[in-house]
Amino acid sequence: MVLAAIAMRLVNTQFPALSNFTPVGAVALFGGAYFTDKWKAYIVPLAALVISDVIINYMYAGKFTFYSSSLYMYGCFMLMVLVGTFIKKVNIANVALASIVSVLIHWLVMDLPFVYGMPNTWANYGTLLVKAIYPFETNMLIADAMYSAILFGGFELAKSKYNVLRAERQLAL
Numbered sequence: 554m555v556l557a558a559i560a561m562r563l564v565n566t567q568f569p570a571l572s573n574f575t576p577v578g579a580v581a582l583f584g585g586a587y588f589t590d591k592w593k594a595y596i597v598p599l600a601a602l603v604i605s606d607v608i609i610n611y612m613y614a615g616k617f618t619f620y621s622s623s624l625y626m627y628g629c630f631m632l633m634v635l636v637g638t639f640i641k642k643v644n645i646a647n648v649a650l651a652s653i654v655s656v657l658i659h660w661l662v663m664d665l666p667f668v669y670g671m672p673n674t675w676a677n678y679g680t681l682l683v684k685a686i687y688p689f690e691t692n693m694l695i696a697d698a699m700y701s702a703i704l705f706g707g708f709e710l711a712k713s714k715y716n717v718l719r720a721e722r723q724l725a726l
Contacts, residue, residue, distance in 0.1 A: 555600050555601045558576050559608070566609055571688075571692060572688050573689045573690070576704075578630070578655050578656070578659070578700075578701075579699075580598050580601065581594075581631075581633035581636075582636060582637035582652065582701060582705075583704040583705060584637060585635060585636060585640070586637040586643065594634045598631075602627055606619060621668070621669075626663060632655075639651070649698065651701075652697040656693050660682065660690045663685070664681035669681070
């Protein structure tokens with residue numbers, strides 16, 4: 554999962570129209586919903602983000618560094634893991650709702666003006682929110698829906714065939 558998420562983030566740097574079209578949000582939701590070792594639910598998306606950020610920043614800045622909003626982004630994805638823990642029954646409606654909530658978290662947090670060093674005003678916040686809708690948050694919503702369908706649907710199908718995959722779920726706290 555980590556390698557697939559890293560690969561998609563790296564591919565997307567070459568195609569700006571695909572910004573935020575990655576499986577990381579779906580991986581976070583999936584981990585929150587299914588991982589019995591909850592620390593792994595947080596580590597998997599975080600590892601994908603940190604490793605790909607190091608590579609991407611080296612490609613663009615020529616050095617191993619993080620950007621000013623990295624911690625906010627990592628926090629968003631950790632909240633997405635938590636959202637995944639609230640999926641009590643895996644079905645299309647619940648996974649779709651969790652995907653929407655995850656994108657809303659990302660949209661509302663990542664577009665706070667102070668994250669980008671802008672004056673903290675409602676006008677700046679509104680401007681950033683509108684600018685982020687397309688392609689960033691639209692792509693994220695489509696990607697979360699698509700990759701969640703693959704991850705959750707594939708795992709539910711596997712669970713129906715292999716009893717060993719049926720485990721108790723807990724909150725990732």
